[in-house]
C-alpha cells in the first residue's frame with residue numbers, strides 16, 4: 001500500500017514556490033506578447049516606409065543629385081555678363097535642396113524655390129529669349145549654334161535642372177531615389193512646381209521680341225495646357241511675339257500659321273498688346289532671329 005503520509009497533496013495557492021513560478025509565467029507571456037507587438041510594429045513600419053518610397057509614378061531622384069548640381073553649376077559657361085555678381089555654387093546647391101528636403105513632395109510651393117531664384121538671377125538681353133513647346137531638342141540645337149540666344153536651359157537655373165528628377169520626404173532629410181510624384185500623382189510636386197516657377201521667372205524677364213519655336217507636326221501647335229501656353233505666354237511683358245512653326249522636310253504639315261491654334265495664340269498676344277508674327281519653316285536654317 002502506498003504511503004501517502006510523506007507526499008501530501010500540494011496546497012497550490014499557499015505554496016510560495018508555486019506563486020513565484022505562476023508570476024514568472026505571467027511575466028513570460030506578457031514579455032512574449034510585447035516582443036511580438038514590437039517586432040510586428042517594426043515590420044509594419046518598414047513595409048509602409050518601403051511602400052511610401054515606391055508609391056509615386058515618376059522617376060526617383062537622379063543619382064548623385066547634389067554632385068550633379070554642383071558640377072553643372074561650376075561648369076556653367078554662358079555670357080557671364082548676364083549673371084549679376086559671382087555665382088556661389090555651394091549656396092545654390094543648398095538652396096535647391098532646401099526647396100524640397102524635409103517636405104511633403106505633394107505640398108511644394110513657388111515660395112520654396114524663392115531663395116534659389118534669387119541666387120540664380122540672370123538678365124537676358126532684349127530680343128535674345130527663345131521659348132519652345134514640344135521642340136526641346138530643336139530649340140537647343142539652335143541655341144548651340146547661336147550662343148547669343150537663350151532658352152531656359154541655357155540660363156543657369158534651367159541648365160542646373162534640365163533632365164533631372166528630385167523629391168524628398170516630409171519626415172526625413174533623405175531624397176527619394178525610388179520614385180517621385182508626377183503631375184498625375186499631385187500637381188504641387190517638386191519638379192512641376194520648379195518648371196512652372198522657373199518658366200514664369202524666365203518669361204517675366206524677357207523683353208523686346210520674344211521668339212517661340214512650336215511644333216508644326218502636331219495638330220495643336222499651340223497648346224494652352226503646355227508650360228508655354230499656361231505659364232509663359234500669360235507672364236510675358238515683351239513688346240512682340242515671333243512664332244517659328246517648324247514642319248517636317250517631307251509630308252503635309254499638321255498645323256500651320258493660318259491654322260486655328262495659332263489664330264488663338266495671336267488673339268491672346270494681341271490682347272496683351274504684343275505685335276504678333278508667325279512663320280512656317282522646314283528647317284532651323286530658315287530661322288532669322
Ligand code: N1C
Pocket residue numbers: 130131132133134135136151152153158162163195199202225226227228229232
Ligand atoms: O510644356 P512646354 O513644353 O510648353 O514647356 C516648354 C517651355 C519652354 O519655353 C521653357 O522655357 O517651358 C519652359 N520649360 C523648360 O525649360 C523645361 N525644361 C525641361 C518647361 N518645361 C521644361 N522641361 C520639362 O519638359 C518639364 O518636365 C516639362 O514638364 C516638360 C515640358 O515640355 P513640353 O511639353 O515640350
